[in-house]
Amino acid sequence: MRPVLLPASLEELWPLMRDHPGAAFMAGGSDLLVRLRQGLVDPPAIIGLEGIAELGLVHDEAPGWLFLGAGASHTALLEHSLVQRRLPLLAQALAVLGSPLVRNQGTLGGNLGTASPAGDTLSPLYALEAQVELRSATGSRRLAIADFILGPGRTALQAGEIIYGAWVPLAQDWSLAHFEKVGLRQALAIAVVSLAALISLDDGGVVREARLALGSVGPTVVRPRQAEQALLGRPLDAASLKAAARLVRQEVSPIDDPRASAHYRRQVAGNLLLRLARPAD
């Protein structure tokens, strides 16, 4: 038997964290409880975060930013009008994360905390250049997502800190926001490769800015900078995308695993780019 502590506020949380060193945080439990059952973790106590209402907040009160609370479930985010209107890229990823049951249970904070290279919210957050806010009893700090995620299952979270939420800059209106994941089946598919793309075009249809983020093709999400560069100043047509796709295949560093070979992942990572082609008008 291990204690399950359910603080109702951050004020209640901090002393519990101090009194139960080594306790595991649980948001929706859809990763933690699976790992617990597989015997991969054996924490002395579990601190459930679901009762802390402020972790579930979503708001745009800070000008230019959208805040997504770590405790918001994937369903809550997907149904939130601010996410639907302002973050279509993230909404597309949430719509294909797990299943409705997994989305009702899983949270953004859990997806960040698990730091899986296949985590479906991560590539959109990399493309959006989101920041992760960490809180402790004594303060708060914000890290770029790429500095927060250190490797598979590894983050910059320190003892005494929790993931408070993600801050997404709303600086731009993108011409194109596209998320696509290739899995082994339709529902409940873990990504074999995923692509999150944000493209800004000028009036002539020429690429002004391109942000690409690929999941499951390296230890962390990959931003293929050369491919992004290669798209600048060109129309989003088959020729420019093919050239960028070649660069993507060079920039990713996938591995073989039971779901797919590195070679297949490399090919698909490039191919996904070709889907961004816009018909000339």
Added chain:
Amino acid sequence: MILHFTLNGQATRVECDPDRRVVDLLRQDLGLTGVKEACGAGECGACAILLDGVPRLSCLLLAAQLAGHEVLTIEGLAGGEAPHPLQEAFARAGAVQCGFCTPGMVLASHALLARQPRPSRQEIAQAIAGNLCRCTGYHKIIDAVRLAAGLSEDDS
């Protein structure tokens, strides 16, 4: 711990470990064997219950999380001897073969109809995407939900 929650409309008090899985609490301690367990890992939806009206996975919930909340299992859906219209429709449409997925399917469908009383086939398929059925091929399950919603195949 002494756990207080509402189970199928009844105030319930039960003594259990706080980290007991809800599926074990419901099946073994409380005898509600309509809650099924297959994968134990969130993949199949056989263990689905409604927690405060939301479909959740009882294999990935701990007993302590129920304190003060409302749980509905398949046993509580009809609220009496006569079957609930959804259960009636599943039987009429031939949507039950071995029946192992049925409690989770019916509860997921129930939550859908509460939100969207006239769902399209597509919306139903999406709502039950986390509930696996090894027998029916899903078409008859979708038929059943449409039937329960009073929709004929000519309606959209």
